[in-house]
Amino acid sequence: MKIRPLGDRVVIKRLEAEEKTKSGIVLTGTAKERPQEAEVVAVGPGGYVDGKEIKMEVTVGDKVLFSKYAGTEVKMDGEEYTILKQDDILAIVE
Amino acid sequence: MKIRPLGDRVVIKRLEAEEKTKSGIVLTGTAKERPQEAEVVAVGPGGYVDGKEIKMEVTVGDKVLFSKYAGTEVKMDGEEYTILKQDDILAIVE
Amino acid sequence: MKIRPLGDRVVIKRLEAEEKTKSGIVLTGTAKERPQEAEVVAVGPGGYVDGKEIKMEVTVGDKVLFSKYAGTEVKMDGEEYTILKQDDILAIVE
Amino acid sequence: MKIRPLGDRVVIKRLEAEEKTKSGIVLTGTAKERPQEAEVVAVGPGGYVDGKEIKMEVTVGDKVLFSKYAGTEVKMDGEEYTILKQDDILAIVE
Amino acid sequence: MKIRPLGDRVVIKRLEAEEKTKSGIVLTGTAKERPQEAEVVAVGPGGYVDGKEIKMEVTVGDKVLFSKYAGTEVKMDGEEYTILKQDDILAIVE
Amino acid sequence: MKIRPLGDRVVIKRLEAEEKTKSGIVLTGTAKERPQEAEVVAVGPGGYVDGKEIKMEVTVGDKVLFSKYAGTEVKMDGEEYTILKQDDILAIVE
Amino acid sequence: MKIRPLGDRVVIKRLEAEEKTKSGIVLTGTAKERPQEAEVVAVGPGGYVDGKEIKMEVTVGDKVLFSKYAGTEVKMDGEEYTILKQDDILAIVE
Numbered sequence: 001m002k003i004r005p006l007g008d009r010v011v012i013k014r015l016e017a018e019e020k021t022k023s024g025i026v027l028t029g030t031a032k033e034r035p036q037e038a039e040v041v042a043v044g045p046g047g048y049v050d051g052k053e054i055k056m057e058v059t060v061g062d063k064v065l066f067s068k069y070a071g072t073e074v075k076m077d078g079e080e081y082t083i084l085k086q087d088d089i090l091a092i093v094e
Numbered sequence: 095m096k097i098r099p100l101g102d103r104v105v106i107k108r109l110e111a112e113e114k115t116k117s118g119i120v121l122t123g124t125a126k127e128r129p130q131e132a133e134v135v136a137v138g139p140g141g142y143v144d145g146k147e148i149k150m151e152v153t154v155g156d157k158v159l160f161s162k163y164a165g166t167e168v169k170m171d172g173e174e175y176t177i178l179k180q181d182d183i184l185a186i187v188e
Numbered sequence: 189m190k191i192r193p194l195g196d197r198v199v200i201k202r203l204e205a206e207e208k209t210k211s212g213i214v215l216t217g218t219a220k221e222r223p224q225e226a227e228v229v230a231v232g233p234g235g236y237v238d239g240k241e242i243k244m245e246v247t248v249g250d251k252v253l254f255s256k257y258a259g260t261e262v263k264m265d266g267e268e269y270t271i272l273k274q275d276d277i278l279a280i281v282e
Numbered sequence: 283m284k285i286r287p288l289g290d291r292v293v294i295k296r297l298e299a300e301e302k303t304k305s306g307i308v309l310t311g312t313a314k315e316r317p318q319e320a321e322v323v324a325v326g327p328g329g330y331v332d333g334k335e336i337k338m339e340v341t342v343g344d345k346v347l348f349s350k351y352a353g354t355e356v357k358m359d360g361e362e363y364t365i366l367k368q369d370d371i372l373a374i375v376e
Numbered sequence: 377m378k379i380r381p382l383g384d385r386v387v388i389k390r391l392e393a394e395e396k397t398k399s400g401i402v403l404t405g406t407a408k409e410r411p412q413e414a415e416v417v418a419v420g421p422g423g424y425v426d427g428k429e430i431k432m433e434v435t436v437g438d439k440v441l442f443s444k445y446a447g448t449e450v451k452m453d454g455e456e457y458t459i460l461k462q463d464d465i466l467a468i469v470e
Numbered sequence: 471m472k473i474r475p476l477g478d479r480v481v482i483k484r485l486e487a488e489e490k491t492k493s494g495i496v497l498t499g500t501a502k503e504r505p506q507e508a509e510v511v512a513v514g515p516g517g518y519v520d521g522k523e524i525k526m527e528v529t530v531g532d533k534v535l536f537s538k539y540a541g542t543e544v545k546m547d548g549e550e551y552t553i554l555k556q557d558d559i560l561a562i563v564e
Numbered sequence: 565m566k567i568r569p570l571g572d573r574v575v576i577k578r579l580e581a582e583e584k585t586k587s588g589i590v591l592t593g594t595a596k597e598r599p600q601e602a603e604v605v606a607v608g609p610g611g612y613v614d615g616k617e618i619k620m621e622v623t624v625g626d627k628v629l630f631s632k633y634a635g636t637e638v639k640m641d642g643e644e645y646t647i648l649k650q651d652d653i654l655a656i657v658e
Contacts, residue, residue, distance in 0.1 A: 003159070005185040006151050035636050035647075042185075048147050053612050057570050065567070065638065065647070072129050072184060074159065083129075083159070083184045090636060090647045091575065091606075092568045097253070099279040100245050136279075145240020166223050166278060168253065177223075177253070177278045191347070193373040194339050230373075239334020260317050260372060262347065271317075271347070271372045285441070287467040288433050324467075333428020354411050354466060356441065365411075365441070365466045379535070381561040382527050418561075424523050425557075448505050448560060450535065459505075459535070459560045473629070475655045476621050512655075518617050542599050542654060544629065553599075553629070553654045 003042055003076065007049040008086045010058060011042035012066065013079065035065040035090055041081065056086060063093040097136055097170065101143040102180045104152060105136035106160065107173065129159040129184055135175065150180060157187040191230055191264065195237040196274045198246060199230035200254065201267065223253040223278055229269065244274060251281040285324055285358065289331040290368045292340060293324035294348065295361065317347040317372055323363065338368060345375040379418055379452065383425040384462045386434060387418035388442065389455065411441040411466055417457065432462060439469040473512055473546065477519040478556045480528060481512035482536065483549065505535040505560055511551065526556060533563040567606055567640065571613040572650045574622060575606035576630065577643065599629040599654055605645065620650060627657040 003011050015037040039061065046056040058064060071084025097105050109131040133155065140150040152158060165178025191199050203225045227249065234244040246252060259272025285293050297319045321343065328338040340346060353366025379387050391413045415437065422432040434440060447460025473481050485507045509531065516526040528534060541554025567575050579601045603625065610620040622628060635648025 002188045003185045004188055006183055007181070009184060011185065035638060045151070048149055052146075052616075055612060057609070067636070072161070074129060087571070089570055090573060091570060094566045094568055096282045097279045098282055100277055101275070103278060105279065139245070142241050142243060145242065166255070168223060190376045191373045192376055194368070194371055197372060199373065233339070236335050236337060239336070260349070262317060284470045285467045286470055288465055289463070291466060293467065327433070330429050330431055333430065354443070356411060378564045379561045380564055382559055383557070385560060387561065421527070424525055428522075448537070450505060472658045473655045474658055476653055477651070479654060481655065515621070518619060522616075542631070544599060 003074070003081065003083070005042055005044040005083055007044050008046055008054040008056070009044045009083055010040055010056075010086050010089065012038035012064065012071075012082050012084065012089075013041050014038045014082060015063070036068045037093065038064055038066055038082065040064060044086075046086075054086065058086060058089060058092065065090045065093060097168070097175065097177070099136055099138040099177055101138050102140055102148040102150065103138045103177055104134055104150075104180050104183065106132035106158065106165075106176050106178065106183075107135050108132045108176060109157070130162045131187065132158055132160055132176065134158060138180075140180075148180065152180060152183060152186065159184045159187060191262070191269065191271070193230055193232040193271055195232050196234055196242040196244070197232045197271055198228055198244075198274050198277065200226035200252065200270050200272065200277075201229050202226045202270060203251070224256045225281065226252055226254055226270065228252060232274075234274075242274065246274060246277060246280065253278045253281060285356070285363065285365070287324055287326040287365055289326050290328055290336040290338065291326045291365055292322055292338075292368050292371065294320035294346065294364050294366065294371075295323050296320045296364060297345070318350045319375065320346055320348055320364065322346060326368075328368075336368065340368060340371060340374060347372045347375060379450070379457065379459070381418055381420040381459055383420050384422050384430040384432065385420045385459055386416060386432075386462050386465065388414035388440065388458050388460065388465075389417050390414045390458060391439070412444045413469065414440055414442055414458065416440060420462075422462075430462065434462060434465060434468065441466045441469060473544070473551065473553070475512055475514040475553055477514050478516055478524040478526065479514045479553055480510055480526075480556050480559065482508035482534065482552050482554065482559075483511050484508045484552060485533070506538045507563065508534055508536055508552065510534060514556075516556075524556065528556060528559060528562065535560045535563060567638070567645065567647070569606055569608040569647055571608050572610055572618040572620070573608045573647055574604055574620075574650050574653065576602035576628065576635075576646050576648065576653075577605050578602045578646060579627070600632045601657065602628055602630055602646065604628060608650075610650075618650065622650060622653060622656065629654045629657060 005011050040058050041060060043056050043058055043060060046054045066089045070088035071082045073080055073082050099105050134152050135154060137150050137152060137154060140148045160183045164182035165176045167174055167176050193199050228246050229248060231244050231246060231248060234242045254277045258276035259270045261268055261270050287293050322340050325338050325340060325342060328336045348366060348371045352370035353364045355362055355364050381387050416434050417436060419432050419434060419436060422430045442465045446464035447458045449456055449458050475481050510528050511530060513526050513528060513530060516524045536559045540558035541552045543550055543552050569575050604622050605624060607620050607622055607624060610618045630653045634652035635646045637644055637646050
């Protein structure tokens, strides 16, 4: 079973939500804006979304920072995922 | 009798709303955002909707995740359907 | 006497507002969103409305579902009509 | 003396505001949305208004339905007029 | 000394604010919307304002009706002027 | 040291804020809207700002009127400046 | 490890937040609007962001002024950074 996101949506798998993440980034900021680290597991096709051209910049396997409260969580095969718009992804961690 | 949705609207038939759905996806998240699983039964033509070009990405028979409170419910021939905008569909489950 | 709607407006004649309509559709949903069944009696020319290209998708005689509280009601020659924007029409019932 | 409206504005002269108008249309609806019957006395040039192309669809002499509280009233040579945007006109009565 | 308005702004000199204006127009309406009569004394170049093409329709010397509370007042050489956007001008009085 | 504003921003140096300015303009209006006189000291490149084409109309040395509370103040080399969007400039005083 | 911002986002490293900054600029204004000085450490690719063309005007190493509360803070390798949209950058200090 697979989730294929529509438009400019992206499916990500959240990494550690602890203060000190695996990669060594300590996430700070207000609760509302505190970013989370995650791995991209599926990427929508982009294209014209709501009449605007959206080019997907992330690819499967990317480590990304995203806004904690963005998107919708689903659990599949025992794992939790988040479906969110690419614009809710702040940056790729390399 | 058939419902033919206008523009970028889609008619879907909701699948199990229980915690554990048929396909094994457990839907979590806030009540307001909790997604639902459904099957697409009719798809609008898309095209220019409110002056923006909308390309339909779902087709009849697709299993989709959508926001629980999106759209409008109608009952036809004893079955309940939901009419919603394609943008309220989060992802296709394959 | 005839009402000719402007732009993307449509004039419709509401059908039964009862729980069980003529066509057998039972309309449910919240009061605010409960759709109504109606017949289209006049269709605006569409074209550029507020700078956006609107193509009319309904034609006179179509049975449609629309949001109950959308539009403005007028009575003419003893009959009640509703003038609303095409975007407030959810679907055509065939 | 003449009022020449700018852009997509229209000057109309309100007809009877009574429940039963001259043309036999009885206007109903909520107070906020109750339409009024009027005659068009001057029409703006349309064209690009706020960067959007507006094509004027009404002409001088048209009987129109408009939202009661739309626009601004002015009195000139003893007669009252209303200046409003064409988009506040719902339909032409023929 | 001269004020040269930017973009789609216009400088006007307010005429009588009394109930019965020089030209014989009696201005009515709610206080918030009551129009005022004025003479145009300077006109911005128009062109692309905030990315939208604005064509100036008024010229110096025009008598115009405008929304009383629109724009900003300045006093220069003992005279009061109002700087406002052309869109706040309702009509030209001829 | 120099401040180079981005996009459609402009750096201005506020002139007298007193009721009667150097140039003889007396500024009136509500506190929120009371304009200020200033001299332009730096002008952004304009171009596509937020996807809209902005053409800069002011140049260094222009005396301008601007909305008092617009923009952000910075002090540099003992002098106070304001950084604001060109659209917050009402007019050029010549 | 490196942060690569998406779209029109920029990663900056905040310089002194004190009243008198290194470069001699004293930052004033309301708390909400008080600008901060920072150095640009990474710049997104720009391009079409949300359907609008954004051209990046800052480059790595630029000293910039930005709105204090704009963006999201992250700590990486013991250093604090801020990820923000280029539009939240007011000016480049040279």
